Amino acid sequence: MNQKPRIITPDQFSRRSFLKRGSAALGGAALASTLAPSRFALGASGGDEIKLAIIGCGGRGSGACAQALNTTNLGPIKLVAAADVHEDRMNSALKNFESKFDERGRVSKENRFLGFDAYKKAIAQADVVILSTPPGFRPMMFEEAIKQGKHVFMEKPVATDPAGVRKVLAAAKVAKEKGLKVGVGLQRHHQKGYIETVQRLHDGAIGDITSMRAYWNGNTPWLKKRADLEKTYGRKLTEMEYQMRNWYYFTWICGDHIVEQHIHNLDVINWVKKGYPVKAQGMGGCEVRKGEDYGEIYDHHAVEFEYEDGSRLTSFCRHIVGCWNSVSEHVQGTKGRCDVSRNTISPTTGDAWRHKEQGDKDPYQQEHDDLFAAIRNNTPYNEAENGAMSTMTAILGRLATYGGKEIEMEKALKSEVTIFPKNLAWDAEMAVKPGPDGMYPRAIPGKTVVI
Ligand SMILES: NC(=O)c1ccc[n+]([C@@H]2O[C@H](COP(=O)([O-])OP(=O)(O)OC[C@H]3O[C@@H](n4cnc5c(N)ncnc54)[C@H](O)[C@@H]3O)[C@@H](O)[C@H]2O)c1
Numbered sequence: 001m002n003q004k005p006r007i008i009t010p011d012q013f014s015r016r017s018f019l020k021r022g023s024a025a026l027g028g029a030a031l032a033s034t035l036a037p038s039r040f041a042l043g044a045s046g047g048d049e050i051k052l053a054i055i056g057c058g059g060r061g062s063g064a065c066a067q068a069l070n071t072t073n074l075g076p077i078k079l080v081a082a083a084d085v086h087e088d089r090m091n092s093a094l095k096n097f098e099s100k101f102d103e104r105g106r107v108s109k110e111n112r113f114l115g116f117d118a119y120k121k122a123i124a125q126a127d128v129v130i131l132s133t134p135p136g137f138r139p140m141m142f143e144e145a146i147k148q149g150k151h152v153f154m155e156k157p158v159a160t161d162p163a164g165v166r167k168v169l170a171a172a173k174v175a176k177e178k179g180l181k182v183g184v185g186l187q188r189h190h191q192k193g194y195i196e197t198v199q200r201l202h203d204g205a206i207g208d209i210t211s212m213r214a215y216w217n218g219n220t221p222w223l224k225k226r227a228d229l230e231k232t233y234g235r236k237l238t239e240m241e242y243q244m245r246n247w248y249y250f251t252w253i254c255g256d257h258i259v260e261q262h263i264h265n266l267d268v269i270n271w272v273k274k275g276y277p278v279k280a281q282g283m284g285g286c287e288v289r290k291g292e293d294y295g296e297i298y299d300h301h302a303v304e305f306e307y308e309d310g311s312r313l314t315s316f317c318r319h320i321v322g323c324w325n326s327v328s329e330h331v332q333g334t335k336g337r338c339d340v341s342r343n344t345i346s347p348t349t350g351d352a353w354r355h356k357e358q359g360d361k362d363p364y365q366q367e368h369d370d371l372f373a374a375i376r377n378n379t380p381y382n383e384a385e386n387g388a389m390s391t392m393t394a395i396l397g398r399l400a401t402y403g404g405k406e407i408e409m410e411k412a413l414k415s416e417v418t419i420f421p422k423n424l425a426w427d428a429e430m431a432v433k434p435g436p437d438g439m440y441p442r443a444i445p446g447k448t449v450v451i
Contacts, residue, residue, distance in 0.1 A: 050375070053081035053126035055119045055141055057093035060155055061132030064185070065093075067368040068130060068153065069101050074372050078104045081111040081125035083118035085244065090114065116424040123148050128375065134244075135260065135391075136160045136253035136420055139167035142384070146171040149178060151375050153368065155185040157263050157391040158384070160255035162415040162451070165392045172384030179378065183371035184387030186267050190370055191363035193343035193355040194268065200353065201272050205345050206333030209272060212313040214265035215326040216257070220319045221248060225293045239430045240421075249295025249440075250432060251398075252419040256297040258284075258401070259394040262317040266305075266397070267390035268329045268340055269313050276389050277305035277313065277396065279408045283445065284401030288320045292438040303397040315397060404445025415451035 054065045069077055079097055084090035090112060097105030113121040119141050123129050131141045131154035138158045145152045152175070159165045175182050188194045201209065224246040229237055237245070247253045254260050270276055282303030289299035300318040307313070328341040336347035343355035361369070374381035392413060399415075400407050421428055434440050443450070 049076040049078055050128055050372070051080040051126045052077055053083070053122040053129045054079065054093070055083045055122055055129060055131050056133030056137075057082055057084045057090045058132065060185070061130060062093045062096060063364060064130045064132055064153060064155065064368070065097060066100065067365050068128070068372065069097075069104055070365060071368055071372040074369070074376055077372070079107055081113070081122040082107050083113040083122035085114065085116060085118070087114055120144055120148075123150055126150060128153065128372075131155065134247040134253045135255055136164070136247075139164035139171075143167055143171045146175045146178070146180060149180065151181045151371075152384075153183040153185070153371055154384075154387070156267075156387060157255050157259050157394060158184060158387045159391050160252060160259060160395070161417070161419050162392065162395065162413050163418040164420065165388050165395065165413065168384060168388040168391075172382060172388060175384060176380075176382050181371060181374045181381040182384040182387075183367055183381070184383040185367065186264065186383070186387060186390065187363035187367050188264060188268055189271065189383070190366040192360040193357065194340070196355050197338065197340055197343045197345065198268075198271055200345055201331065201333075201338060201340075202274070205336065205353070206331070206338055206347055207335035208309075209331045209333050210311050211332045212269045212272070212311065213330045214262070214269050214313060214315045215328050216262040216265055216317040217323065217325045218261075218319065218327060219321050219325075220289060221261075223248070223293055238426050239433055240424075240426050240428050243295075243430065243432070246293060246295065249293070249297050251296055252421060252432065254297065255391075255395065256301075256398050257319055258298075258301045258303075258315075258317050258398050259391065262301075262315065262397075263390055263394040265317075265327065265329050265341075266313075266315060266393045267386075269305075269331070270386075270390050270393060272329075272331055272340065273307050273311070275308055276393055277409060278308050279406055280305045280396045280400040281406035282315075282397060282400040283404065285445070286442055290439075292434065292440075294440075296432060296440040296442050298401065298442065301397060301401045303400055305393070305397065399450040402443035402445065402448055403450035404448075405450075407451060412451050417449070417451055 052068055054061050065079060069079060071077060082090055082094060094107055111125055123145050128151040129145050131138055131152060135157040138154055142152060142154055158168045226242050229245055243250045280303050282301060284298045284301035286299045299320055303315045305313040305315060331338050331340060338345045344352065346352045371381060396407060396409055396412050399412055432440060
């Protein structure tokens with residue numbers, strides 16, 4: 001590449017792609033009509049106790065809640081409400097909070113909400129909400145939290161399809177207008193080694209970034225088999241309950257592992273490039289991880305993303321045991337190369353540089369420290385737009401591997417193909433269901449219509 005790369009920022013991309021179409025089309029008008037001032041955002045005393053609610057009391061939600069409750073050096077904070085769809089998951093998380101944080105982690109019986117609408121009630125009790133359900137539910141929950149005027153920490157990914165991404169982008173805009181603070185669980189942005197490395201790259205340490213690589217090659221995170229679940233609960237599970245309990249393997253709720261995990265690596269490359277890919281093509285499938293309980297997702301994806309300046313990102317993610325594993329990001333520049341994940345820069349001339357860890361804070365804690373400092377000091381803080389666009393980057397990759405075609409970001413973002421169920425109920429008729437052999441159909445590249 002001879003010409004200076006043109007850089008496209010998150011703001012520019014979203015303005016060009018959707019905001020010019022008007023916020024009403026994105027649902028923003030409905031949200032904006034309920035603008036209500038937020039207590040902390042509008043400068044109430046930083047000494048006030050923050051009321052916290054958790055929606056989705058699982059593994060990461062428990063971690064995020066503890067990290068939020070650990071921000072007492074910034075001011076008092078108490079968990080006041082919880083919501084989940086599964087009573088067993090909520091009870092075990094609440095028991096832990098209570099034993100770890102005593103009164104500050106105790107949620108009264110009246111403020112424990114169960115069911116598909118429980119999130120609305122929990123949000124109503126709080127100043128700040130943690131959204132940590134599986135990602136398919138994030139857009140509707142984020143929209144509701146912003147509508148109710150609450151600050152948010154939400155886990156990545158923030159959606160599983162383009163319609164969900166649009167909803168998050170619209171709500172992110174309203175959050176900014178209302179002065180609400182939003183953190184997204186892409187914690188590498190709060191990790192000292194990454195921050196310093198990316199800053200150096202932005203300062204030109206290796207010139208223009210001309211090619212990139214990102215990997216999440218590892219093993220299957222977990223599996224909940226239908227037979228085991230039915231044995232545990234002593235009853236037959238409806239299809240909805242089975243898919244919710246074994247959520248990793250269903251695209252409408254998880255996004256596939258390219259979205260659920262690999263988003264972290266794709267997001268780092270977007271950060272380095274200060275923008276988002278304009279198109280992608282790729283291939284993938286399910287080669288090894290087969291069986292009735294492995295749902296509809298693939299076990300590998302290989303995608304080539306192209307950025308506005310013509311530079312390309314090669315991305316691999318794989319869940320197959322016994323293969324080469326790596327969770328990392330690397331970039332090549334006109335004047336050197338960088339292993340971003342190892343915080344190491346090797347210029348073509350001069351000495352290599354490596355970030356030295358000296359008491360670096362756990363990024364999961366740091367992201368909460370940063371969010372709560374912004375809430376208490378009423379300083380601008382909105383990670384939702386980048387969270388939505390990095391989620392969309394990963395979704396674009398999945399659309400490319402499922403469909404087998406080259407797909408443009410702008411077209412994908414406008415797609416009306418939605419995979420989220422129309423009816424959320426335990427006995428709902430599911431669009432995704434097993435065939436007569438018990439196996440779930442998977443996308444067939446070249447045949448499946450994805451946008
Ligand atoms: N940032 C990170 O490094 C990181 C690490 C792990 C997980 N995560 C993300 O955190 C999210 C949760 O993952 P997890 O591992 O904690 O999953 P999990 O299954 O342990 O927890 C999910 C919880 O949400 C509940 N839930 C499901 N649907 C719900 C609904 N509609 N309303 C209310 N509650 C609902 C479940 O019952 C469960 O308690 C995912 O988006 C995941 O990608 C992020």
